Amino acid sequence: MFPKIFYLNDKMVRPIRCYGGVILAISIDSKFLIKEGENERKVSIALINESNLFQIKEANVVIFYFPSTLMKEAGIDVFENYLKIKNEVLLQKQLISLFNYYKNQEFHLQKALDVLDDILLSFSREVKRGLDVSNELLNSILMYIDRNLNDKITLEDISKQFYISTSNISGLFKQHLNISFYEYITSLRVAKSIHDLRMTKQNIEMIAFNRGYANATNYIVHFKKYIGTTPKKYRMIPNESSFLCLKELDSEWEDIRLHKFDGKSIYKHTHISVNDEEILQSSFSYFNLIDIGGYKNLDFILNEQIFTYKNFDRYKVDSYIYINDAVDNLVTESNEEQSLKIRNLLKTKVSIAIKVNNIKSLQLIEKLVADLHFLESEHFASTNIKNGNILVLLDSKKLKDVNTETIQRSLYGTKVLISLDITDYYLDNEYMIHSQLQELNPDYYYLDFEKVKNIGGMNLKDVQYKINIFLENIKAYKNIIFLNYELLYPKTTVNNIAEFLEVSLYKAV
Known part of the structure; x- marks a missing residue:
């Protein structure tokens, strides 16, 4: 069985669903505009999964329809699996070859069937998921x-x-x-x-x-x-695809054979030589803050077996468990109850990030670490608390009159990293941080976009420009943590880590 092939001679005027199979689309020219659900993007190759809404908004696109019966022969259930392309460059070459075999009516040859088999092996599979929109x-x-x-x-x-x-x-x-x-x-x-x-x-x-x-x-x-x-x-009719009989589509071989790719490749190989001795800027690194919500979630989360994080060390970058509630919010609970919650968190032996609004709360954390150290040292030959670091997120505005020399940076082998909230300085256009805070020599500064998002009349590039100037003035450009960044950046950017890093690190001038 061979996939059905169509040629889109004009843009589609309305969205339709992909019924009973999957679709691969590739442009004769270069890239084309496609809308799936609410998401519009320029692509070289598109894979449309079964039942998905799609609308191709440019002409000169070749469409390959793979019915469920053909996919089933390859062991793929299009009704249960969400398919993704593993290698777009390789798939592009395979589709062009398949198209040429079809044009020359050689699709019965073994070499054409071999290409088809390779295409059917080029998908990765995920569990089927519903349509996701921004609203x-x-x-x-x-x-x-x-x-x-x-x-x-x-x-x-x-x-x-x-x-x-x-x-x-x-x-x-x-x-x-x-x-x-x-x-x-x-x-x-x-x-x-x-x-x-x-x-x-x-x-x-x-x-x-x-x-x-x-x-x-x-x-x-x-x-x-x-x-x-x-x-x-x-x-x-196992290969039925009449839902694709749109006026914008050519489905007859006599029409399709007139089109060709001319041996063009959508992708070009570019060789780049880099002299690393000329790179003066220090390398860039980053880490995860895994947001588990507020302290009210701790009892539930700590009782989950997955929270033992038996595979936590396999993360490719350093990661911290982040509680987005300030420790101060636990003050209303009994000392015994709040001590138990934080102590259980510390016993997970992973690095944690904690928000602290005043020095009293920080001292509470220091005491709990000390208590846990002595408790474990009484029962075990050595304490395990040193396995994880503690990242403390401090409200810098509330530390002006505090003796910062009393803040400990190491607790019984546990490294304490300090990050200062400079969001209010940014919002107030203050380009000088209190000298007392600079003497603390924080490991990081952080900006909370929950506050930044309320600025009216500024687009993303304006905000980026202002933030870049601010961070450079306070010499904090390379040691910055962004909290709630998803509130400022478009959803499509947040979901693409490469695009997010490119956009967020770019200095608008």
Whole structure:
């Protein structure tokens, strides 16, 4: 069995779903614009998973449709797995070869089938996941739809469930997904029903009922609308892809064979020689702060077996368990209870990061470390507390009148690292940090974007520029921790570590 191949001669005017298989798309020219869900991006190659919404917004794109039956022969269940491309450069070459075999009508040759086999081995697999959007309300609605797709769902039901008007719900779907509420649900039901047609022997009436339809007639009408044929006929044609019979697509071999890649490669190999003796800037390093929430979560988290972090040392970079509540918030609890919570945290033998707003709270941490040291030394030949460091995040504005010399930097073998909150200095345009704090010689400074995000009228580049100037003036550019950075940067940037590092380290001038 060979994949179906199409040529997109014009941009798609509306989003559609990928029904009953997966799609690989590659541009004849270079890159093309595609929208999946609400995310628009320029790509060289796109993989569209089963049932996903997509809209290719540029012409001259070759589309390869791999039906579930073909994927099943390779041991891939498109209904259960979310596929990702392992190597785009290699896959690009393989798809161009496959396209040329198709043009020359040589797809029956063994060498063409070998290329096809290689393509089917070029995917990594993850557990199937639902559509994720930036709007939290819409995201919750989509999750609700996924959970209740096989039941009756109306705009009125969603309105009552989420306390929002039906017109606002419709607006969310149009704004973010460019599709109506009912189109989203009916097209998704049809997509999910294809699994039943392909993988089970259920009759059409049973499939319709199980997928939320009151009767088979409505199901058949919707199926024919989106797929272009009836469920019964679709079941008899294993390579059916008539949902892709759009006016923008050429599907006939006579039309497709006129197009060619001209041996062009989307990727170019560039050789770069670097003389490291000319690099004057010191190397860059970073570490993780793994946010586990506030202290109220500790009892639950500490009782989880995974929190033993038996594989914690396998992290590629240094990591700290970060509690985003200030220690001061525990003062309302009994001394015994708060001591037990923090002591149990210290006993996990991993590095931890703790927010402290005053010197009294810091002294409490020092006392608990000392207590734990003596407690363990009474029962064991040596204490294990030194296995992890403690990163203390201090509120610098509240330390002006404190004798910073009393702050200990080592506690019974446990290294104490100090990070000063300079967010208020930044917001107040203060470019001189109190001399007393400079004498503390902190290991790090930190900025909390929870406060920074409230600045009105500034875009991301303006904020970056201002932060860069500020950090250079206080000589803290290479020792900075960003808290809650996801509140300032776009979601797509936060989810791409390479893009985030490039954007966040760039000095706007």
